[in-house]
Amino acid sequence: MTNSQKKVKNKILIADDSEMNRSILADILGDEFEILEASNGTEAISILQSYGETVSLLLLDMVMPEMDGFEVLAIMNRVSQNVPVIIICQEENISQYIERAYALGAADYISPPFDSLVVYRRATNIIKLYAKRDVTSAMAENEDKFAKAARYEEWPASERTLELLEQERIKYSFFASMSKEVQFEYKNNPPVIRISEFGQEKFNIKELIVDPQNDKSLMAIIGEKNYQHLVAALRAATPYNPIVQSDCEINVNGEERWVRVICRALWPNENSSHYTGVIGKLTDIHEEHMRMISLQHAASHDPLTGICNHAHAKEKILSYLHNYPEKKYALALFDIDHFKQVNDVYGHMSGDHVLQYVAKKLRENASIGDVFARIGGDEFEIFLEYDDNPNAQIDKIFSSLSGVCEDVSFTVSMGVSDTELLGRNYDVLFRCADQALYACKRSGRGAYRFYDVTMKESAYFKETIGTVRKN
Amino acid sequence: MTMEEFYKQAGGNYKEVYSRLRSKDRILKFILKFPSEPSFETLRQALSTNNMREAVRASKMLEDACLNLGFGSLYNASRELAEYLNIGGSSDIATLWNKVEETYNRTVAAIGELQGQEMPV
Numbered sequence: 001m002t003n004s005q006k007k008v009k010n011k012i013l014i015a016d017d018s019e020m021n022r023s024i025l026a027d028i029l030g031d032e033f034e035i036l037e038a039s040n041g042t043e044a045i046s047i048l049q050s051y052g053e054t055v056s057l058l059l060l061d062m063v064m065p066e067m068d069g070f071e072v073l074a075i076m077n078r079v080s081q082n083v084p085v086i087i088i089c090q091e092e093n094i095s096q097y098i099e100r101a102y103a104l105g106a107a108d109y110i111s112p113p114f115d116s117l118v119v120y121r122r123a124t125n126i127i128k129l130y131a132k133r134d135v136t137s138a139m140a141e142n143e144d145k146f147a148k149a150a151r152y153e154e155w156p157a158s159e160r161t162l163e164l165l166e167q168e169r170i171k172y173s174f175f176a177s178m179s180k181e182v183q184f185e186y187k188n189n190p191p192v193i194r195i196s197e198f199g200q201e202k203f204n205i206k207e208l209i210v211d212p213q214n215d216k217s218l219m220a221i222i223g224e225k226n227y228q229h230l231v232a233a234l235r236a237a238t239p240y241n242p243i244v245q246s247d248c249e250i251n252v253n254g255e256e257r258w259v260r261v262i263c264r265a266l267w268p269n270e271n272s273s274h275y276t277g278v279i280g281k282l283t284d285i286h287e288e289h290m291r292m293i294s295l296q297h298a299a300s301h302d303p304l305t306g307i308c309n310h311a312h313a314k315e316k317i318l319s320y321l322h323n324y325p326e327k328k329y330a331l332a333l334f335d336i337d338h339f340k341q342v343n344d345v346y347g348h349m350s351g352d353h354v355l356q357y358v359a360k361k362l363r364e365n366a367s368i369g370d371v372f373a374r375i376g377g378d379e380f381e382i383f384l385e386y387d388d389n390p391n392a393q394i395d396k397i398f399s400s401l402s403g404v405c406e407d408v409s410f411t412v413s414m415g416v417s418d419t420e421l422l423g424r425n426y427d428v429l430f431r432c433a434d435q436a437l438y439a440c441k442r443s444g445r446g447a448y449r450f451y452d453v454t455m456k457e458s459a460y461f462k463e464t465i466g467t468v469r470k471n
Numbered sequence: 472m473t474m475e476e477f478y479k480q481a482g483g484n485y486k487e488v489y490s491r492l493r494s495k496d497r498i499l500k501f502i503l504k505f506p507s508e509p510s511f512e513t514l515r516q517a518l519s520t521n522n523m524r525e526a527v528r529a530s531k532m533l534e535d536a537c538l539n540l541g542f543g544s545l546y547n548a549s550r551e552l553a554e555y556l557n558i559g560g561s562s563d564i565a566t567l568w569n570k571v572e573e574t575y576n577r578t579v580a581a582i583g584e585l586q587g588q589e590m591p592v
């Protein structure tokens with residue numbers, strides 16, 4: 001027999017936590033049908049997603065772990081999954097389950113002890129019935145559309161409503177695909193997320209994700225921390241304030257991308273304490289986010305050396321002084337001795353290289369947590385924490401700064417103030433470090449000095465250096 | 472041991488089982504599979520850890536297997552336990568469980584005897 005002549009068997013999915021039940025039913029039906037098996041509702045949904053409507057029939061146990069038969073039927077209804085269902089339940093429970101199961105779309109039931117002829121006939125009859133129904137529907141679709149439209153007003157209201165709902169669904173899918181946004185819908189009971197077609201393609205993920213918190217493929221994309229943050233934000237939402245927005249970094253096919261998640265929690269009524277669903281979308285904002293980071297960096301850093309500028313350094317220092325009142329800090333200001341001559345003799349490019357060299361030495365010798373910045377021209381600022389005495393740290397940094405850069409030999413002069421002596425006012429610390437630097441320059445340059453009370457501002461200092469600083 | 476004798480020991484009726492499953496080979500195949508069916512062990516574990524929800528589920532699985540295979544005695548014992556668990560009882564669990572276990576062991580012993588004499592075609 002050639003491949004084309006081989007009959008393709010219809011598929012029957014048996015969802016039952018009892019292996020014996022599955023085996024017996026498979027044995028009864030296996031000669032004529034291809035049998036698929038699931039031991040709980042979650043597996044059943046996963047198989048239905050994979051095979052879609054190539055599954056001709058679902059035999060569904062109502063009592064299963066993880067997700068029971070009712071929850072499976074509810075999900076199938078939500079996604080308009082048109083696979084016929086025969087439920088499996090013990091005879092004594094029929095009256096308890098059957099009405100609800102029928103309301104959810106079940107077509108028939110079977111009960112242990114299984115009768116092989118009854119099982120076979122019910123299965124084949126349902127499959128044939130649904131096959132005929134599909135043919136009839138297809139024929140109806142081919143009917144003259146004008147004649148159908150002409151009779152629109154004669155349709156019963158329920159049919160018109162279904163038609164309108166279907167049109168709304170088509171519009172929604174069309175606009176979702178055009179917007180290039182990943183749209184999603186979440187329902188609470190059982191917990192299932194439905195991803196739009198665009199989202200499925202973008203993330204290489206399935207349409208329905210059951211129990212999303214424990215789904216590895218979803219967590220690999222969004223990350224456990226981001227997911228929990230979103231859940232916490234949704235729990236804090238109220239019917240009067242239902243919108244949640246969050247920017248986060250997710251993994252899209254191996255690449256980290258920034259996205260904006262905007263979603264709306266849904267409640268059955270405004271007095272409900274817990275939301276029952278969420279609708280939302282993810283928009284890729286990666287380029288916009290990186291541009292903003294770049295602009296923020298440019299606004300806070302010196303373009304020549306790449307280290308902080310004065311404003312950003314001051315902001316950080318003020319934060320440290322405020323948030324850690326028990327810690328001891330030193331603030332140092334230094335500049336390059338005779339820097340104007342460096343520019344005049346070697347050129348401004350060499351001067352720039354010296355500044356970059358100094359910044360590099362700061363990076364190499366400052367400790368984590370230290371703040372350092374170029375505050376203007378050839379002047380730099382350092383802010384560091386110390387335990388007992390800042391001398392050793394200051395000495396280490398100072399020693400690293402003087403040197404040779406591209407045949408340009410240079411020294412620096414440095415003034416240092418500290419919180420133990422002067423308190424925690426930034427302007428006072430800055431001014432006193434500046435006075436110490438001035439004192440250092442007067443006494444020969446190429447050294448560092450700590451501020452002491454003998455260095456009170458001279459009139460000359462206030463008039464010349466102080467004025468220049470202010471300007 | 473014939474199939475009829477086996478079913479007499481198991482508290483069932485071979486004719487009834489045959490009228491449903493319609494094949495001796497099929498019946499024998501699943502009888503021989505029964506000792507490896509996990510519901511009994513699952514029920515034991517659930518009761519020992521006081522996991523009543525799991526115990527109810529396991530007892531349902533055991534009942535289904537006994538119903539399908541026509542093991543009347545074991546079905547009755549596990550049914551009695553299941554009903555007791557459903558009403559939330561606890562003091563008589565040990566007694567009821569002992570009965571299930573004894574009946575299960577007798578059934579499995581009879582399956583062993585049957586296996587020695589009947590091989591599926």
